[in-house]
Amino acid sequence: MPKQKTINQSDSIIGKATIIEQLTESIVRATLPNGKVIHAHLPMKIKEKPALSIGKCILVRMNPYNFSAGRIIIDK
Numbered sequence: 001m002p003k004q005k006t007i008n009q010s011d012s013i014i015g016k017a018t019i020i021e022q023l024t025e026s027i028v029r030a031t032l033p034n035g036k037v038i039h040a041h042l043p044m045k046i047k048e049k050p051a052l053s054i055g056k057c058i059l060v061r062m063n064p065y066n067f068s069a070g071r072i073i074i075d076k
Contacts, residue, residue, distance in 0.1 A: 040070045
């Protein structure tokens, strides 16, 4: 049986997105520059949650196999 490839952080795709709707405190709906709408969420293990507001530009890390969801990247 062939080995199944695991996805690591270097395989992920990082892109810019603009928030169009806030669904919960840590989940937003955002649009990519090509017009695709995705769900983006904040990582669970952060101490201070940034303010997410409609119209704000964010960086999103997406899985190369699923472009409908992503994780918001927090700059430190």
